[in-house]
Amino acid sequence: MTHTQDKKSMLSQGVFIFVYLAVLTALEFFVALSFGSVPVLVVVALVKAALVLYYYMHVYQLNAENESDENSYEYKTGTNRLGLWLFLISDTFVFGGLMVMRLNLLGLTRPPLNQMLGLIVTSVLLISSFFMNRGETLIKNGDRKGFLNNTLITFLLGLGFFIGVIAVEWRLAAHEGLTASSGAAGAAFYMMTGMHAFHVLTGLVFLVIVWVNGRKGLYDEKHYPVEAVAVYWHFVDVVWIFFYPALYLIGTVAG
Amino acid sequence: MKRKKSLGSGFLFLLIAGVVGYGVGLGLDLLVTGRPHFSGSVPSAFTILFAFTAFFFGIYGYRGITRGLVFQVVGTLVGGFIITGIRALMGLSLFGGFFFTEPAWVLGGVVGAVSFLFGVGVMSDWVKWARGIDTPEHHEDEPGWEKYFGVSLDHKVIGIQYTVTALFLISVGGLFALIFRTELAASGLQFLNVDMSLFGQTGPQLYNTLMSLHGMIMIVSILLGIGGIMNYVVPLLVGAHDMAFPRLNAFAFWIAVPAAVLLLMALVLGGFDTGWTGYPPLSAKAPVGMQMFFLGVFTAGWSSILGALNVIATVIRMRAKGMTAWRLPILVWAAIATSIISLTATQLIGLSFQLVMFQRLFGMGFFDPSKGGNPVLFQHLFWFYSHPAVYVFVLPGLGVISELLPVFVRKPLFGYRWIAMSSLGIALVGFVVWAHHMFTSGMNEYLRVPFMYSTLLVAVPTGVKFFSWVATLWKGKITTPTPMLFVLGAILVFLLGGLTGPPNATVSLDLHLHDTYWVVGHFHDTIFGGFVFPFFAALYYWYPKATGRRMNEFWGKVHFWLMTPSFLTLTFGMMRIGLLGMRRRIADYDPALGFDSTHLVLTICAFAIAISVLIFFINFFHSLKNGEVAEGNVWNSRSPEWQVPSPMPAHNYEIPFEVVGEPYDYGLEGSKYIEFVPAQGGKH
Numbered sequence: 014m015t016h017t018q019d020k021k022s023m024l025s026q027g028v029f030i031f032v033y034l035a036v037l038t039a040l041e042f043f044v045a046l047s048f049g050s051v052p053v054l055v056v057v058a059l060v061k062a063a064l065v066l067y068y069y070m071h072v073y074q075l076n077a078e079n080e081s082d083e084n085s086y087e088y089k090t091g092t093n094r095l096g097l098w099l100f101l102i103s104d105t106f107v108f109g110g111l112m113v114m115r116l117n118l119l120g121l122t123r124p125p126l127n128q129m130l131g132l133i134v135t136s137v138l139l140i141s142s143f144f145m146n147r148g149e150t151l152i153k154n155g156d157r158k159g160f161l162n163n164t165l166i167t168f169l170l171g172l173g174f175f176i177g178v179i180a181v182e183w184r185l186a187a188h189e190g191l192t193a194s195s196g197a198a199g200a201a202f203y204m205m206t207g208m209h210a211f212h213v214l215t216g217l218v219f220l221v222i223v224w225v226n227g228r229k230g231l232y233d234e235k236h237y238p239v240e241a242v243a244v245y246w247h248f249v250d251v252v253w254i255f256f257y258p259a260l261y262l263i264g265t266v267a268g
Numbered sequence: 269m270k271r272k273k274s275l276g277s278g279f280l281f282l283l284i285a286g287v288v289g290y291g292v293g294l295g296l297d298l299l300v301t302g303r304p305h306f307s308g309s310v311p312s313a314f315t316i317l318f319a320f321t322a323f324f325f326g327i328y329g330y331r332g333i334t335r336g337l338v339f340q341v342v343g344t345l346v347g348g349f350i351i352t353g354i355r356a357l358m359g360l361s362l363f364g365g366f367f368f369t370e371p372a373w374v375l376g377g378v379v380g381a382v383s384f385l386f387g388v389g390v391m392s393d394w395v396k397w398a399r400g401i402d403t404p405e406h407h408e409d410e411p412g413w414e415k416y417f418g419v420s421l422d423h424k425v426i427g428i429q430y431t432v433t434a435l436f437l438i439s440v441g442g443l444f445a446l447i448f449r450t451e452l453a454a455s456g457l458q459f460l461n462v463d464m465s466l467f468g469q470t471g472p473q474l475y476n477t478l479m480s481l482h483g484m485i486m487i488v489s490i491l492l493g494i495g496g497i498m499n500y501v502v503p504l505l506v507g508a509h510d511m512a513f514p515r516l517n518a519f520a521f522w523i524a525v526p527a528a529v530l531l532l533m534a535l536v537l538g539g540f541d542t543g544w545t546g547y548p549p550l551s552a553k554a555p556v557g558m559q560m561f562f563l564g565v566f567t568a569g570w571s572s573i574l575g576a577l578n579v580i581a582t583v584i585r586m587r588a589k590g591m592t593a594w595r596l597p598i599l600v601w602a603a604i605a606t607s608i609i610s611l612t613a614t615q616l617i618g619l620s621f622q623l624v625m626f627q628r629l630f631g632m633g634f635f636d637p638s639k640g641g642n643p644v645l646f647q648h649l650f651w652f653y654s655h656p657a658v659y660v661f662v663l664p665g666l667g668v669i670s671e672l673l674p675v676f677v678r679k680p681l682f683g684y685r686w687i688a689m690s691s692l693g694i695a696l697v698g699f700v701v702w703a704h705h706m707f708t709s710g711m712n713e714y715l716r717v718p719f720m721y722s723t724l725l726v727a728v729p730t731g732v733k734f735f736s737w738v739a740t741l742w743k744g745k746i747t748t749p750t751p752m753l754f755v756l757g758a759i760l761v762f763l764l765g766g767l768t769g770p771p772n773a774t775v776s777l778d779l780h781l782h783d784t785y786w787v788v789g790h791f792h793d794t795i796f797g798g799f800v801f802p803f804f805a806a807l808y809y810w811y812p813k814a815t816g817r818r819m820n821e822f823w824g825k826v827h828f829w830l831m832t833p834s835f836l837t838l839t840f841g842m843m844r845i846g847l848l849g850m851r852r853r854i855a856d857y858d859p860a861l862g863f864d865s866t867h868l869v870l871t872i873c874a875f876a877i878a879i880s881v882l883i884f885f886i887n888f889f890h891s892l893k894n895g896e897v898a899e900g901n902v903w904n905s906r907s908p909e910w911q912v913p914s915p916m917p918a919h920n921y922e923i924p925f926e927v928v929g930e931p932y933d934y935g936l937e938g939s940k941y942i943e944f945v946p947a948q949g950g951k952h
Contacts (some may be wrong), residue, residue: 083586092512092585099577099611106615110649114623114634117645194631197640204623204632226400 020154027150030068031143037061038139042132045262051121054258061254069146069247071240072098090237097241101248104212108252111205112259118197121264126202127185131261134177135253141170142250149243152227152236160239161227167246168220175213178206205256212249219245278326282319289318293367300363309468310367312536317341320529324417332388332418333525339387340380340526347379348372366468366537370556371629373537377563381526389419390522393515406514409918419522421514424916426521427500428814430492431807433521435885437489437528444482446878448475448855453871455859467536468555475855477539477557484544484561485531487657488568490795491610492524493803494664495575498603501810502579504909505597507588507942509920512581520574523567530564533557543853545654548635548646551624559628562621569618572660576607576614588908588942590927597907597931598687602667605691609660609698613653620649644711651702658791659698662762662798663691666733668806669755673737674932675905676752677744681932683736693729701726707775708782716775723773730766734759745935750824751903754805757832762797764836765790768843783853786846789839796835804828804884811888812902816915817895823887827880834876841870906934906941 041057044050066072075098082088148163186192186202193203219242226232232239293314298304305311321337328334351372352362364370385391393403409415415425416432451460460471469477499521503511511517534540538555551558583596583604623634624646633639635646674681681687703711703719737759748756768790771777781787804827812818845863846852857863901910908925909916925942933939 088585092581095584096513096516096577096581099580103573103577103611103615106612107619110616110619110652113649114645117642117648118634118640193626194633194639197633197642200627200632200634200639200641203630204626204634222398226398229400231400 020150020156023150023154024147026068027143027146030064030146031139033064034061034139034142035136037064038132038135041258041262045258046128049263049265051263054263058254058258062251065142065247065251065254069142070244070251086235093237093241097244101244104248107208108255111201111208112255115201115205115259118201119264122198123260123262123264123266124186124191124198124202125189125266126191126261127182128261130177130182130185131257134174134182135257137170137177138174138250138253141167141174142247144170145243145246149236149239152232152239155233157227157230157233160232161224164220164224164227164239168217168224171213171217171220171246175210175217178210178213182206202260205260209249209252209256212252216242216246216249273327273329275327278323281322281326285322285325286315286319289314289316292318296367300367301365305468307466309365309536309538312467313366313533316532316536317344317529328414328417334417336384336388336522336525337529340384340529343383344376344380346376346383348376350379351375364556366556370559373556374559374563374625374629377530377533377560381523381530381563381567384526384529385519385522388522388525390515390519406510406919419518421510421518422918423499423503423511423514423517424814426517427496427498429496429521430499430524431496433524433528434489434493434496435888437485437492439881439885440532441482441485441489442878442881444478444485446874448478448482449871449874451475451855452857453868455857455864455867457856460855467539469539472855473539473541476541476543476853477535479853480540480543480561481531481535482544484565485528486795487544487661488524488527488531488565490661490799491568491572493799494606494660495521495524495571497599497664497668497803497806498575498579498606500814501806501909502600502603503582503586504813504916504920505600505907506583506586506591507908507921507925508582508586511578512585513578516574517578520571520578523574524571527564527567527571530560530567534560534564545650546621546624547650548624548627548643552627552635559625562625566618566621569614572610573614576610579603579607580611588925588927589945592927594685594688595927595929595931596688597671598681598684599664599667599671601688602663602670602691605695606660606663608692609656609663609695613656613699615653616649617653617657620646620653623649644706644709647706647709647711648703651705652699655702655705656695656698658794658798659694661795663694665758665798665802666762667691668802669737669758670733671907672751672755672805672809673740674934675903675907676749676755677741677746678935679740679744680930680934680936681736682739682742683732684930684932686732687736690729690732693732694726697722697726697729704773704778707778720773720775724770727766727770734763734766749808749903750819750821750828751805751809753825753828754801754808757828758797758801758805760797761793761801761832761835764839765793765795765797768793781846783851784846785842785850785852788852789842789846792835792842793839796839807888809903811891811895812898813909813914813916815892815895816897816899817891818898818902819891819895820887823883827884827887830880830883831877834873834880838870838873838877841866841873906931908942911942911944 037057037060041054044053044057075094077091144163144166148160148167151163152160183203183206191199191202193199223232223239223242227239290311293311294304294306297308297310318341321334321341324334324337330338348368349372352368355362355369355372361369366373368376396403407421409420409422409425416429420426448460451458457471460475462470462472464471466474499511499517503509534557537560538557540551540554540558540561542551542554542558546558546561583600626632627634627636633641635641635643637643670681670687701719701723703715704723707716746752772781772787772790808819808824845866848863849861850857850863899914903910908921911925912921923944923946926945927941928943929940931941933941
């Protein structure tokens with residue numbers, strides 16, 4: 014189906030998916046600003062998450078038939094892939110719990126946040142996912158230099174997101190009177206963005222590790238570590254696909 | 269340098285370091301508060317940390333667990349002083365009632381736990397991989413007992429490490445129970461009274477701490493016990509040469525050790541008085557011990573999550589040839605069901621405790637109504653794990669019952685597929701029953717009835733298991749060696765636990781039964797029937813597999829016949845006084861209620877159980893060297909692990925096996941479960 018190893022079509026697939034995601038993000042921003050329909054926002058977020066899960070995270074690979082020798086690299090990669098996805102399922106429950114906390118405490122109100130900044134950091138993270146996908150595709154096609162460049166761009170964008178949230182957004186929010194101890198809205202905002210930023214930070218560490226080792230040529234043959242980092246990075250993106258509307262878009266600004 | 273390492277030198281070092289630690293703690297405390305607290309928190313904390321570490325130094329030297337503990341102690345101090353330094357820069361108070369301030373203890377606890385993992389050496393291969401250095405897939409273990417004190421990647425070694433740690437924690441939790449059970453033997457406060465002071469707590473406060481820690485330490489020990497059974501047995505049952513991720517497996521075990529240390533720190537750092545559930549608003553105000561408790565549970569949670577991940581991956585990816593879903597050993601089905609819950613729901617108890625931690629540290633108002641928070645939200649998050657958790661505890665135990673029963677009645681397991689599915693059924697229904705703990709909490713009333721029905725639904729898959737066991741026993745050739753006695757005991761006790769469940773699930777009754785000793789009796793029945801009895805059965809059953817020797821049969825039977833009647837009396841008594849109005853979690857009760865004599869009987873029963881477990885321990889360690897040699901198929905089982913000699917060879921099956929028939933066709937002519945088939949092109 015879409016499972017192709019052809020370099021050119023893989024790269025252009027990445028571009029198409031990115032365009033879809035960008036259009037959908039613009040759509041949800043528009044919906045939030047105009048008629049603010051929560052069901053539409055939920056549907057858009059689900060579609061975006063599905064696109065990332067399928068095309069960037071290759072969830073279908075879990076089902077790949079693998080009858081080869083149990084000690085082969087391919088078989089062990091399959092096991093590692095399963096392990097990573099199990100971990101992501103587990104991690105989903107943390108973020109799910111945070112989402113439940115937010116809905117329970119705030120309902121259909123949202124914290125007073127800077128809309129423009131929210132859109133910018135969201136776009137930065139989305140673009141970083143695009144470059145991550147490119148980097149992964151390139152190393153699988155033997156292009157080490159392209160992989161290194163794209164991973165570096167991913168890292169820089171990720172760092173930009175991290176700084177944008179922790180150094181800029183947190184400071185702006187505190188300036189507006191939204192602090193960790195100011196009330197339920199502040200508590201929910203700092204907890205959700207903080208937990209997500211912690212995951213971004215670990216993702217950045219992994220990116221540095223694969224970049225350094227990739228430069229030594231460690232992944233020219235065995236590229237599963239790159240795939241693992243990519244899947245993790247996209248997972249962090251998927252979380253933000255839900256957290257962004259939950260914090261910035263749905264409902265009305267609290268009192 | 270060759271130094272003699274033995275238990276004797278371990279205790280010698282323990283004494284010396286204990287005294288040194290006490291002196292250091294007393295000195296630091298004196299420096300900060302200006303008054304000596306001879307039985308205070310700080311000297312006790314240092315005594316415990318130093319003595320614990322030195323003990324392992326004495327028996328094992330500076331490596332493995334000793335190195336981990338030294339790292340943890342140093343890491344705790346470093347983390348604490350970092351925050352203290354930051355506070356100095358910010359002009360805040362430097363020290364609190366427990367030497368460090370609360371934030372300093374929290375960061376100290378985190379840094380300490382992480383340092384332990386680096387110190388013990390469980391991270392070293394991962395660090396090498398991150399630096400681009402390849403490591404061999406297996407590391408050879410040193411021979412003898414010493415491999416159990418350091419990092420090993422062998423699932424059998426890790427399984428035994430889990431089991432022994434679980435047994436250690438069971439004795440600690442049991443000891444706590446004996447202390448407060450003794451206080452309850454008569455009304456009035458006898459020795460845990462307001463005049464005494466230990467660890468910065470008065471007697472009744474200490475009662476609360478011990479009662480709360482009894483709950484959580486037992487829960488952690490149960491999780492480790494399950495980890496022990498699953499780690500040791502599951503790869504053997506499915507014919508794997510190890511778990512899917514050996515390093516993660518070692519990590520999951522070793523992270524439980526700093527967790528246990530943190531939980532013990534909770535005892536000495538002021539304790540806490542919330543019970544194991546840690547509900548805010550009380551937990552938002554309790555002493556620093558509360559934070560240590562949260563950290564300890566959070567850390568232990570990771571052990572459970574990662575262990576579960578490994579079990580699922582192992583079963584999916586590493587089964588022997590021909591082992592299709594309907595030919596999996598029944599215990600493996602139970603392990604899968606348990607692991608599904610541990611993998612996912614455990615995150616929610618970690619999250620709920622983390623939120624209270626942050627509420628205490630940063631004033632975040634999650635559960636503080638004055639800041640727009642909601643205390644009931646905590647209970648939802650907490651019970652979303654903590655109810656399914658009881659299925660985590662009992663499912664492997666019920667699996668052990670179903671696994672062992674056919675061996676000792678020489679008959680096929682009745683309704684294999686139904687049992688397999690009932691484990692999954694319990695696990696999945698378990699996800700939607702949590703709010704039955706909250707009928708009296710003030711949650712929305714319309715939630716009560718749906719949760720009542722979903723809870724009652726659990727009885728259906730559980731009933732399936734009972735009918736299967738009864739039908740398996742029917743007309744069987746029953747023999748009763750010790751493991752079988754414990755299996756039968758488990759069935760009886762779990763039946764009582766099961767039958768006392770529906771009254772609690774029914775809203776109208778629960779409003780009266782909530783927080784009484786009835787509930788205490790009920791859940792001790794379920795946990796003993798679902799975990800403790802099957803755990804002992806598993807230990808007696810697989811002991812020869814691990815050691816090549818049998819445990820003494822006579823003393824095993826003494827253990828059983830002393831423990832079972834005492835335990836039944838204990839829980840019946842608890843339920844009786846509970847129905848008459850005895851509340852749980854209180855240090856004292858009104859003599860006019862007339863409970864004194866019952867409580868005295870309960871205390872005697874508790875000591876009888878303790879003596880029976882002591883007999884078990886002596887038997888367990890004595891048989892290591894002196895037990896009857898048993899290298900063959902002791903129980904005449906069809907299971908693959910018994911078809912090879914005991915103790916199990918280092919890399920499990922030299923010749924891999926193929927599954928050719930049904931697993932539990934005991935007594936059927938000519939039936940065969942597995943066949944050993946030499947692999948083409950060499951072995952693993």
